[in-house]
Amino acid sequence: MLHTHDHSVFSATLLDWFDAHKRPLPWRTDYQPYHVWISEIMLQQTQMERGVDYFLRWTDRLPDIAAVAAASEDEVLKLWEGLGYYSRVRNLHKAARIIMERHGGVFPDDIASIRALPGIGDYTAGAIASIAFGQDVVCVDANVERVIARVCDMDSPVKQKENMAFIRATAESLLPSGKAREFNQAMMELGALVCSKKARCESCPVSRWCEALHLGIVQERPVPAPRKPITHLDVATGLLIRDGRIFIQKRPEHGVWAGFWEFPGGCVEEGEHPSETVVREFMEEMEFAVTPIDKITVINHGYTTYRVSLHCYFLKLDKGDGTPVLHAATEYRWVRFDELDNYTLPAGHRKLADALATDLRMAALLKA
DNA sequence: TAGTCGTGGGG
DNA sequence: TCCCCAAGACT
Numbered sequence A: 001m002l003h004t005h006d007h008s009v010f011s012a013t014l015l016d017w018f019d020a021h022k023r024p025l026p027w028r029t030d031y032q033p034y035h036v037w038i039s040e041i042m043l044q045q046t047q048m049e050r051g052v053d054y055f056l057r058w059t060d061r062l063p064d065i066a067a068v069a070a071a072s073e074d075e076v077l078k079l080w081e082g083l084g085y086y087s088r089v090r091n092l093h094k095a096a097r098i099i100m101e102r103h104g105g106v107f108p109d110d111i112a113s114i115r116a117l118p119g120i121g122d123y124t125a126g127a128i129a130s131i132a133f134g135q136d137v138v139c140v141d142a143n144v145e146r147v148i149a150r151v152c153d154m155d156s157p158v159k160q161k162e163n164m165a166f167i168r169a170t171a172e173s174l175l176p177s178g179k180a181r182e183f184n185q186a187m188m189e190l191g192a193l194v195c196s197k198k199a200r201c202e203s204c205p206v207s208r209w210c211e212a213l214h215l216g217i218v219q220e221r222p223v224p225a226p227r228k229p230i231t232h233l234d235v236a237t238g239l240l241i242r243d244g245r246i247f248i249q250k251r252p253e254h255g256v257w258a259g260f261w262e263f264p265g266g267c268v269e270e271g272e273h274p275s276e277t278v279v280r281e282f283m284e285e286m287e288f289a290v291t292p293i294d295k296i297t298v299i300n301h302g303y304t305t306y307r308v309s310l311h312c313y314f315l316k317l318d319k320g321d322g323t324p325v326l327h328a329a330t331e332y333r334w335v336r337f338d339e340l341d342n343y344t345l346p347a348g349h350r351k352l353a354d355a356l357a358t359d360l361r362m363a364a365l366l367k368a
Numbered sequence B: 001t002a003g004t005c006g007t008g009g010g011g
Numbered sequence C: 001t002c003c004c005c006a007a008g009a010c011t
Helices: A004-021 A033-043 A048-061 A065-070 A073-080 A087-102 A111-116 A122-131 A142-151 A161-174 A180-193 A211-215 A274-286 A337-342 A347-356 A360-367
Strands: A231-242 A245-250 A265-267 A290-303 A306-317 A331-335
Touching (some): A004 A161, A065 A087, A073 A087, A142 A161, A142 A211, A231 A347, A290 A347, A306 A360
């Protein structure tokens, strides 16, 4: 049980553990506001290990806020390719330009100004204010929620409004003055390394205060929220090849994969064979009359609450000079295979491109 | 406020 | 194989 007089002991114990066990991370060296900001946006809904390579590549290419503001949207999107939730990078790009215009190119240090930047919500504002600027504010992410739900044995889902308020108040009561940078990271690091989905209580420095552990119900905390249903989709896409070049188009400015390049295609409708879908979609989207030559593969991938089987076909153009009438895109290109690396593709299409690199049929069609 | 927005690793 | 979910924000 965590009594008020234990709070400072809990925090001190946690800070000692963090000092001994924290992972070395590129943004954990000098805590530059720019670095903290980029890392926090990259790590939203993303596992730490995946973020490191992206962070190093990003900061190598864009070493400061001015460089981000000066970069094109295509360039920042390409640096983010594969990380997902791409509105994050669009908002980050907008925020960089706002910082240049309204804050003289210096990352603002008051939490209201931080919170007002696009892409920065309550969590990220608290994280930057504390980790970059050392201010005494908490930040509550899924790790903090899980730790407190277990320590305090919360018996209803953490996302409920009263529970959110309780968790924030509990975190604030534990926060040692002047040490928010370390304390916030320590809570999250504990959640990531020890108090994870599968809890490792035998390694936990604060287990003596954990109510759920004493009751033997750690695995029942936090209480899961109702799940959103998963929808299974069949999608068909086509690789249209003509004169050694491949047709790609750029998706609209809004919706999923906004501004991404893709091989055209769409959802398989009721009673339709995927090969019929490709023919229909190419007519609807580009007014191209095409014929499937061969099935390439089926790629399974998911996005948000969808699970997709992507049926991929080689296509040939029946007639015309390859000039489309675009109905579902803002631009098009006929590109050489090796040029695909320069375009930003959704993960499923990138998997297809990678598979084609070693496909002998592909090589033959490009030569023909 | 409930839906939307990606992706890949782990159990 | 299939389901869970990870340093959330926006509309």
